[in-house]
Structure formats: C-alpha cells, structure tokens
Amino acid sequence: MDLSLEIEPTGSNELASCPWCGQRSRTVWGHVYADDLPRAAYFFHWTVDRIADRGASINVIIGDWGDGTTAEDRMVVALEYRRLETGPGMGVVDTTTQGKSRPATRALRREEVIGTALADEVFAIVDTCLGSDSRLAELL
Numbered sequence: 001m002d003l004s005l006e007i008e009p010t011g012s013n014e015l016a017s018c019p020w021c022g023q024r025s026r027t028v029w030g031h032v033y034a035d036d037l038p039r040a041a042y043f044f045h046w047t048v049d050r051i052a053d054r055g056a057s058i059n060v061i062i063g064d065w066g067d068g069t070t071a072e073d074r075m076v077v078a079l080e081y082r083r084l085e086t087g088p089g090m091g092v093v094d095t096t097t098q099g100k101s102r103p104a105t106r107a108l109r110r111e112e113v114i115g116t117a118l119a120d121e122v123f124a125i126v127d128t129c130l131g132s133d134s135r136l137a138e139l140l
Helices: 117-132 134-139
Strands: 005-015 025-034 037-047 056-063 074-084 087-093
Touching: 005 117, 025 117, 037 117, 037 134, 056 117, 074 117, 087 117, 117 134
Parallel strands: none
Antiparallel strands: 005 025, 025 037, 037 056, 056 074, 074 087
8 A cells, every 4th residue: 555644633532431331431533644635534442541451442434535525425444453462453343333423324344344455544544543643652
C-alpha cells in the first residue's frame, strides 16, 4: 500500500463507570486522510488500566467522505486489539455497528474483509493511528 496516511485526532470521552463493566473506560476518535483526501474515521474504546486482560475495540469507518456523500458510501470494519506475549496483535471481528443515524450503513463481517485489499488498508490505518495518536499510548 503506497498511500500517504495522516490522522486528525478530533475527540474523546471518558466514563467514570462503564454501564457494562463498572470500570472507567475511554473512547478516542479522529479522521484519517489518504493522500490528503478524507478516507476514514476511527474509534478506539478500552477499559482504562485493563488493556492487558481486556484489550481494546476498534471501529474503522472507511469509504467516501465529503460533499455529496452519505452513510451509504461508507462501511464499518471492527477489530479487537490485544497485547500478546509477542507484542500487540489485532484481528478483524464481525460487527453489527450500523444504522441510519450512523456515519456508515453497512457493517462488514470478518469474512468480507480478511484477505482483501481493504484489510491491508484498514490495518495500515490502525497502525498509523497507533503510531501517531498520542492518546493511544496506553494501548502500546
């Protein structure tokens, strides 16, 4: 992949008590530009101080952005991030994150992503986020 990727961190949220686990959780998000054009948005969510045992969830919303585009032009790829003995690892997982009020209407299943050029692009995006967004330092 020869795209020049850049990120723009745009927001974050921290919950003192997650409604599902009762722990403090954090979500950060931003935009990704490929060759200076909008290409994706990213969302990382994790339980603070629990990366070792819980990992993080990642959503990459990828597709066409800008004037004249709609959620129909984008899709969601979900990944799980884990710290392994050999270093960080991640994998594509099935997701149901979709709907009319979201920035993408189609959530891709793992089998639709793995082994495709899209998988290469999504992993490059996540690697760029991890290397460039200082808010994700806890994950490394």
